[in-house]
Amino acid sequence: MSQTSPTVRIDRPGPPEAMHLVDLPVGEPGPGEIRIRHHACGLNFIDVYQRSGVYDLPLPLSLGMEGAGVVEAVGEGVTHLKAGDRAAYASQPPGAYCALRVMPATCVVKLPDAISFETGAAMMLKGLTAQYLLRKTTPPSGLRAGDFVLFHAAAGGVGLIACQWARSLGLRLIGTAGSDAKCALAAEHGAEFTINYRRENFVDRVREITGGRGVKVVYDSVGNDTWQGSLESLEPLGLMASFGASSGKPPPIEVAQLAKNSLFLTRATLFTHIATRESTQAMADDLFQTVLSGAVTIRIDQRYALADVVQAHRDLEARKTTGSSVLVV
Numbered sequence: 001m002s003q004t005s006p007t008v009r010i011d012r013p014g015p016p017e018a019m020h021l022v023d024l025p026v027g028e029p030g031p032g033e034i035r036i037r038h039h040a041c042g043l044n045f046i047d048v049y050q051r052s053g054v055y056d057l058p059l060p061l062s063l064g065m066e067g068a069g070v071v072e073a074v075g076e077g078v079t080h081l082k083a084g085d086r087a088a089y090a091s092q093p094p095g096a097y098c099a100l101r102v103m104p105a106t107c108v109v110k111l112p113d114a115i116s117f118e119t120g121a122a123m124m125l126k127g128l129t130a131q132y133l134l135r136k137t138t139p140p141s142g143l144r145a146g147d148f149v150l151f152h153a154a155a156g157g158v159g160l161i162a163c164q165w166a167r168s169l170g171l172r173l174i175g176t177a178g179s180d181a182k183c184a185l186a187a188e189h190g191a192e193f194t195i196n197y198r199r200e201n202f203v204d205r206v207r208e209i210t211g212g213r214g215v216k217v218v219y220d221s222v223g224n225d226t227w228q229g230s231l232e233s234l235e236p237l238g239l240m241a242s243f244g245a246s247s248g249k250p251p252p253i254e255v256a257q258l259a260k261n262s263l264f265l266t267r268a269t270l271f272t273h274i275a276t277r278e279s280t281q282a283m284a285d286d287l288f289q290t291v292l293s294g295a296v297t298i299r300i301d302q303r304y305a306l307a308d309v310v311q312a313h314r315d316l317e318a319r320k321t322t323g324s325s326v327l328v329v
């Protein structure tokens with residue numbers, strides 16, 4: 001019996017209003033695939049880039065990279081999941097804003113019973129990102145308890161998870177955010193120092209906080225607006241970890257800019273880290289254990305119905321959200 005699913009699509013890139021709900025047929029999973037019925041899906045800033053055309057993707061395009069629900073059927077060769085399993089994922093290709101989909105099984109993992117579907121949908125892409133940033137995106141000299149790091153947009157989805165995780169690792173996280181209320185939220189979740197970067201010069205404040213030395217790593221997902229200041233906030237041999245561009249692409253970099261303090265630079269992306277089933281599972285195990293231990297709480301500050309996806313994107317782009325947002329199916 002063929003089924004259909006309400007699915008959020010764009011015919012061409014554009015503003016939030018470019019998204020609309022269509023009913024799409026959903027078939028049987030092929031080799032290496034599963035069919036999953038979502039209970040919730042996660043909203044991420046990468047969805048904004050995809051919707052607005054920052055990335056060149058085939059059209060029409062179904063959106064969404066994160067979800068949680070129940071596996072309905074598995075295709076040939078899938079051994080780590082079976083029909084009836086609770087599951088969650090951050091995964092390519094886009095298409096998670098829907099009730100039911102067929103997708104590759106590689107990045108789908110079993111969701112522990114103690115974690116709700118909504119929390120699962122809110123934590124996979126953002127939590128796995130915080131995991132690879134703090135655990136694996138470190139300077140050659142390593143990152144140890146007591147080290148200073150600067151984390152921009154600290155009250156956002158990835159940000160609030162990173163604040164808590166950094167605290168549990170003993171890192172001294174300096175978090176930036178766009179309002180005093182957001183700064184207070186980041187502090188509540190483990191940022192030792194906060195800077196309202198719409199009001200204060202964060203480079204000066206970082207110098208002051210670190211006694212003039214600078215931080216060991218800057219985790220920069222803001223891009224254009226913070227780029228130069230981030231480079232200036234690093235200590236000698238520090239690491240600039242660029243992982244997003246919510247304010248626009250950073251300017252092209254002159255390699256000589258790194259020479260002053262022998263800086264390291266990486267442009268990191270989750271999809272490199274979850275390229276295999278083994279690496280995805282290992283990272284997810286670490287994330288689940290960290291959440292189940294209570295070291296990290298997943299905050300869902302915005303919930304929307306699937307049909308209200310346009311408003312959800314408007315809020316995310318207008319910097320109105322904090323923590324995670326989910327679309328409830």
Ligand SMILES: NC(=O)c1ccc[n+]([C@@H]2O[C@H](COP(=O)([O-])OP(=O)(O)OC[C@H]3O[C@@H](n4cnc5c(N)ncnc54)[C@H](OP(=O)(O)O)[C@@H]3O)[C@@H](O)[C@H]2O)c1
Pocket residue numbers: 043044045046125126129153154155156157158159176177178179182221222225243244245246247248268269270271316317318319320321322323
């Ligand atoms: N490379 C990867 O592997 C990877 C994976 C996940 C996420 N990311 C990136 O990490 C960042 C955070 O993702 P998220 O989904 O958790 O989003 P989010 O942090 O909840 O939302 C984005 C935040 O960026 C800040 N921002 C600064 N300038 C902005 C501007 N001009 N327009 C809009 N927002 C601006 C805002 O916080 P303030 O108001 O506090 O400034 C806003 O709330 C995004 O850049 C995303 O692309 C990268």
